[in-house]
Amino acid sequence: MxxxxxxxxxxxxxxxxxxxxxxxxxxxxxxxxxxxxxxxxxxxxxxxxxxxxxxxxxxxxxxxxxxxxxxxxxxxxxxxxxxxxxxxxxxxxxxxxxxxxxxxxxxxxxxxxxxxxxxxxxxxxxxQEESAWLAGAAAGLLTETDVVGHISGIRVPPGLKGRGAFYHGLMHTNPEARFLTIFAGDQDDNALSQRVATTQIGEGADIIFTMLNAGRSGATEAMRGTKTRQIGNVIDWTAVEPGIFVASALADxxxxxxxxxxxxxxxxxxxxxxxxxGLENPAAVSLALSSDVPADVRAEIDSLRDQIVADRITVATDYDGPELAP
The missing domain is CATH 3.40.50.2300 (Response regulator)
Structure with missing residues (x-):
């Protein structure tokens, strides 16, 4: 009800x-x-x-x-x-x-x-696709396995655009990376998100971008005790669980x-x-990075942000690549 x-x-x-x-x-x-x-x-x-x-x-x-x-x-x-x-x-x-x-x-x-x-x-x-693009760029710079994941629930336009932007940011900094993506069907189901995250971790993903709501904690639990880090969205998850979240694509x-x-x-x-x-208003859109992100990566992300704001980088949001089955 x-x-x-x-x-x-x-x-x-x-x-x-x-x-x-x-x-x-x-x-x-x-x-x-x-x-x-x-x-x-x-x-x-x-x-x-x-x-x-x-x-x-x-x-x-x-x-x-x-x-x-x-x-x-x-x-x-x-x-x-x-x-x-x-x-x-x-x-x-x-x-x-x-x-x-x-x-x-x-x-x-x-x-x-x-x-x-x-x-x-x-x-x-x-x-939010602008901060998602930066999140993808950060993932490309930070991944050690060259396998990066994405998990969302329902296929709504903002989620699809965010996924596409994250992919293009990833390809900008690491075009050889393997991208795992799924829209699992529910934003709030923790058992589902834990199962999906476990699958992506098993595929080698050491960074996973989660565009979830109440179901985020399931993905978080799947990462505990592993080397896989999460990138959150909407709020600054690096301040909530810095050991799990390496970044967060903020969009107020x-x-x-x-x-x-x-x-x-x-x-x-x-x-x-x-x-x-967009990113021209940092109170509305930005990328938060965990304190353990190296200085050179921070500097590169700052430069990419400035290029987006100056229209020297166009944030693409399309994606027609493979998806994991729900």
């Missing part, structure tokens, strides 16, 4: 001046667990920032399976109250958001990490929803647009 929650906040002195007059009402759909230590929790934290920074009344639904009809039903439930904005957190909401936005033309809709638009629909995204996916509401409050929000935030 999903959870529907409404949180109200009393306006306090010292808040944004426009919040005192706006009484914004913001609703969010989070198709996952808000305590997953990953993508969904970052989105929920963004909603709490909206509450704090704009004095907004917020509501949310979480725990929805990423199936179009279920997502559309949850979006309708949120839109029925006619809030100022409905935010669908995650690219898996894209199709459902297009359907429901057309049914509620007087409600503003935003998809986080989506690329869909409409007369009352826009998308806001952090370019809570920022897009905050920026959407900021644009709304400032009268700058526009339907029919996609707003992207």
């Amino acid at each position: 999903h959870k529907f929650a409404t949180l109200c906040v009393l306006l306090m002195t010292g808040g944004a001046a426009f919040a005192q007059d706006s009484d914004l009402d913001i609703a969010m759909l989070l198709p996952g667990r808000i305590d997953d230590s990953g993508f969904m929790e970052a989105g929920y934290n963004g909603l709490l920032r909206i509450q704090k920074e704009f004095g907004a009344e917020i509501s949310y639904i979480d725990g929805i399976k990423p199936e179009r009809d279920l997502l559309a039903g949850a979006l309708r439930e949120l839109a029925e109250r006619k809030p100022d904005m409905v935010i669908a957190h995650g690219g898996q909401n894209s199709e459902a958001a297009q359907i429901v936005a057309a049914e509620y033309p007087d409600v503003r809709f935003v998809v986080v990490q989506g690329h869909v638009t409409g007369p009352n629909l826009s998308s806001y995204e952090v370019l 996916v809570g920022i897009p929803s905050v920026e959407a509401v900021r644009d709304l409050a400032d009268g700058q929000w526009q339907a029919g647009t996609v707003k992207a935030i």
Whole structure:
């Protein structure tokens, strides 16, 4: 069952001046667990920032399976109250958001990490593929076996782009590396991720990039007692378990929803647009490296980052190579 929650906040002195007059009402759909230590929790934290920074009344639904009809039903439930904005957190909401936005033309809709638009629909995204590309480049420099893995759950556009970018970063620094990749079918299943990680370790992978949510700990357990290191995503996992994580492709996916509401409050929000935030904003997108990463690798990653920001490197996101079976 999903959870529907409404949180109200009393306006306090010292808040944004426009919040005192706006009484914004913001609703969010989070198709996952808000305590997953990953993508969904970052989105929920963004909603709490909206509450704090704009004095907004917020509501949310979480725990929805990423199936179009279920997502559309949850979006309708949120839109029925006619809030100022409905935010669908995650690219898996894209199709459902297009359907429901057309049914509620007087409600503003935003998809986080989506690329869909409409007369009352826009998308806001952090370019997590840019930090994923740097993660792949770091993996290529750090691997000792020349076998590098990737594990994700469901095949949504941001995950596919992240996988493709990681692969191209890996090939940029280590074109001879063998790449193992799988979309196992679930972001939150720890038994599944542990089994998949164990398989990749058995294939020789000494670095594995995990784009998972609550299921990340299964992959982590598979690596304990081995020489295999993990590259995380979304938050700085090197600060959580530095012995396991050699890097983390940071992408604060809570920022897009905050920026959407900021644009709304400032009268700058526009339907029919996609707003992207990349490595030029280190608070939003960056690569964290473990303290044991050598200085020469750090310097190379810094140089590659600067080249991406200066448009001297194009971050490709395609991948049509082999995949491991789920």
